[in-house]
Each structure stands twice: as structure tokens, then as C-alpha cells.
Amino acid sequence: MQAAPASRPLLALLIRLGAVAALATMSALIKLASQSGVHLVEIMFWRQIITVPLLLGWVLLTSRSLAPLKTQRPGTQFMRAFYGTIGMSLNFGAVILLPLAEATTFSFTAPIFAVLLSIVLLKEQVGIWRWFAVLAGFAGVVIIAQPGGSHFPLYGALVALGAAFMVALISIQIADLNRTDKPLAIVFYFAAFSTPLTALGLPFFATPHDATQWLLIVGIGIIGMAGQLLLTAALRFGSLSSVIVMDYSALFWATLYGWALFGMLPPGSTWFGAPLVAGAGILIAWREHRLSRPRRAPTPLEDA
Template sequence: MDISPKDPVPDGTGNKTEPPDQSGTPVQRLHTLVSQLPSNTIGALWILQAAFLFSIMVTLIKFLGQDLSVFQILVVRQFIMLAIVAPKILSGLPTSLATKRPGLQITRIIVATTAMLLGFTAVIEMPLADATAISFSKTFFVTLFAIWFLGETVGIHRWGATIVGFIGVLLMLRPDGEGLVDLYALFAIASAACAGLVMIVVRLLTRTDAPVTILTYQALGVGLIMLVPALMTWQAPTLEQWGLLLAVGIVSWAAQMSNIQAFKAGEATAIASLDYTRLLYATILGALVFSQWPRLETLIGAGVIIAASIYTVRREAKRGRELARAADGRGYSN
């Protein structure tokens, strides 16, 4: 007797199990598969994508920053991002602009503006890998802010991964004080603190506001703040520079959306350390685009950071499976 794809299939133990659902397009099947993963694992996948896109973004900004002011780059970036989401905003008015947390939206705009201005200046003026490495200090800020503002419980494993990752950052900086007294290094650290706070605010906002609403307020608010200094320092971009500015806006939008989805799906302290993978991308891009090769300390620190990140992902995935099994057990016993 033939067995159709939807018939139960013997599993070798005498029992029959339902086969995986093979209906729908490959994209729909992939979406179904991903949706069944633990929430922190889904958040991890999103933040890995965001890390790659942010690395492309800062590379483009560093290249453009050789000729254009950071204010000009920022204002064009923000308005391109706004133009991308404009159709969805207009079609969904007034709901698409509705926010239940206007105070948090304003806070995010101010803190994000500070983080971007200081961080992009550091990227332009410092080697890409060094600026990226220093920015990883935001992990400590995220962990602390998550405890204070989100009430998240941080266990010894997450603290351990965070501390080990930051040790990797110190290795890359050669802890002799040389890197930390530089003005642009201080800019990078201050930017990291602001970025950490932004990540927590995003986590709070995703509880009440849609991702497109969060991104719209950020894009418009930062753009308006940067408009006056951008006009004061404006230089007419070449056709090539306009193309790169357009790419910055598109990649920034994709990175921001990935980041928002990451912190909507997973706990901040569980997935934040995965942002360390930006170092790998920054090292490769710095070498290929700017001929800036990392020091031995950078390579050693990168190994420590990536190891800590992989450990966090695997442990959170295992923890998610254990919680799911425990929930199934309670359901069966009831």
C-alpha cells in the first residue's frame, strides 16, 4: 500500500509520527522552521545578520568620511532610510506613526544621535578594526542597563561570556593605556555607552510599538537634528559619492530592522555578545578596502571574543530546548 506524504510514517519503534510539513514555498517552509526555534536563538540569527550589515555600513562611512563631513553623511543616511519606509508609513497612516511611548522615542533619538555622531567620527579617524574593538565595550553597558531597566536575570554563564569577551577587547587594545588616551578612542567608548542604552530602549519600545514606527522616529529625528550642521559643512558629492551615500542608507535600514527584530525576539543579555562578530568583518574589510591589517593582539582578542559568542549561542539554544521539554512535560502530566 502506498503511503502519501501526509500519511503518518513508522518511526522504527512501532509508533507513527507526522512527517514535516512540506507545503508552501521554500521561503515559507524556512519561515516555519525558524519560527519553531527558541526565541533567543531567533534573536541570535537576527543580530548576526545585523552585525554583518553594520560592518558594511561603517566601511562605507569611513570611505566617504575621507571627503565628506560626518554631519553630511548622517543627514543623507537618515533621509534615505526615511524614504525607504515612507510607502509603508503613508499607507498605514495614522497608525504607522502611533506610539504609546513618545518619551522613549525622544530618548532614543537623542541617545542614538550622540552614539552615531561620536561612533562614526571614531570610525572615520581610527583604523576600522580598532574602532570596532573599542565599541564592544557596550556589552557591559547593555548587561547593566538590562538589569536596571528590563529586570532581566543574568546568570553566571552570561556574565562569564560578557567578561571573557571584554578581556578579548582589552587584548586587542594592548592594555598599556596607549589606546585609551586618544580622543577618538574616548569618542568610541562614549558611543558604546550610548549604543548600549539605545539597545535597551529598543527592547522596551518593541513591547508596544511596531518596528517600522521605531525606525521612522529614529530616522526622522536624527535627520532633523543633523540638518543644520550638515548644511553648514555641505560639499557637493560626486556621482560616485551619491551612489555610496545611497548604499549607506539602504544598508543602514536593513541593519536597523535586523537589530530591532533581534531584540524583539531575544533577551538583551542573551544575544548582545554576538555583536562581537563585527570584529571579524571589520578586520577583513579593513584589510581589503583600507589596507589596514590587524595586530597579533587583535587576532588573539578576536579568537577569545568569537569563542565567547559561540558559547553563548550554544548554551542559550540548549537552555531553550530544555525549557521546551520541561513545558511539554508539565502539559502531559496535566
């Protein structure tokens, strides 16, 4: 087993910031591709299959061997790809169903779901601060979604929340895989295992495409691969709780792309609810950071 990578928090933050910009750009391209007539299943398939030869070529060019793609846990890699495929369908579906800013804001609930997962899966005790963050975050979701009177379909919000839940679950898997496998290997096996899964739907949804659609598809694949590599690398050099604060820069990109490409700006409810959701995530990240440091025993009013 290889040694755990050294912690480099500033590098991790910068890498995560680049990952957020790349994935926000990919989301804008996904929405454009969907509006042009490319089906979600096709978008997912091409997003993944393009990654396989690009990564193979890059590894052979830089390493002269396939050693960086070696994995000690193929079964774990497959499960990460399985869950990742589900998460990808929900994530891409949210981008297609919702305005970019709203889809992005709902994705900020991932840290909230991470807290809930830590209770269920890790049997972790959660104190008053993080419970407050969970409640505040979901209050923000209700304000944005406005059940019964929203400017977008409620099922779109549910899809986006499902995507955020899967992000939280997959982040735990990636952090675990980073202990033994390189980021290149994690991204490669995600693409290699998920490509045949998504290919099962092609006979039912594949259609001919024009040059513009193919450019969008190729752009999704290349930029998505870059974003995934950066996302995985950030977790190699820093903890999830320390880098996740960079994810909130995605709202800037989503608002910019939404206005420039689709002529849409978020309504007042989104601007009011988004700070609650983002603030909840930041509070959780701050508490996780503090709890990761050696310190005295907590008082009853502090997190366990």
C-alpha cells in the same frame, strides 16, 4: 496596547546575523565616504533622511495605510532618537578614527556596559561570573588600545567605548519600545526625529559632492536602514541576551573589508585582546540566558 510578540529564538538569531552583515557593510561605506571628503555630520544627516521616504513608501506599498507607524509613546520615541543621535555620532566617529577591526572589537564591549547599567539603572545584583566577564573584557580593551604605544590614537578608542556604552543604553530603550510599537515605527521615528537634529550642523559642514560620493552616501542610507530594521526586528522575536552572540560575526566582516578595501589587517595585540572582549560578551550572554529561566535559588558563588 498590542500583545507582546511570540518568542522565536532561531528567527531572531538569523535576523541579527543579517543585521550585523548590513551594518558592517555600512561601516565600510562610512569610512570610504569620510576618506573621500564627506564630513561626519553630512554622513549622519543623509543616513537618516534617506530612511524617511523609503520607509514611508514601503509602508504605503505594503499596508495601504500608515498604521504600522503608529506609536503609543511619542515622547519615548523622541528620547530614543536623541540618545540614538549621540550614539550614531560616536559609532560613526569610531569607524572613521580607527581601523575597522579595532572599531568593531571595541563595539563588543556593549554587553559589558549593559551589565554596569543594570546595576545603576535597574539596581540588579551582579554575581561573580558577570563581574569576571566585565574585568576580562576591559583587560582585552587595554591590550588592544595599548595606552601610550598603540597603532591608532587613544582618543579613537575612547570614542569607540563611548559608542558601545550608548549601544547598551539604546538596546534597553528598543527592547522597551518593542512591547508597544512595531519595528518599522521605531526605526521611522528614530530617522524622523534625528534628521532635524543632524541638519543643524549642515550649514557649517556641507560641501559639494561628486557622483562617487553620492553613491556612497545613498548606499549608507539604504544599507543602514536595512540593518536598523533587522536589528530592531531581532529584539522583537528574541531577547538581547540571546541574540547578541551573533554580533561577534561582525569581526569577520570588519577584517575582510579592512583588508580588501583599505589594505589593513589587525596587529597581534588586536588578535590577542579581541577574544577576551568577545569572550566576555559571550559569557555575559550565557549568564543572562540562564538567569532568564526559572530555576532554584542561587548559591553565594552564583550570579544573583
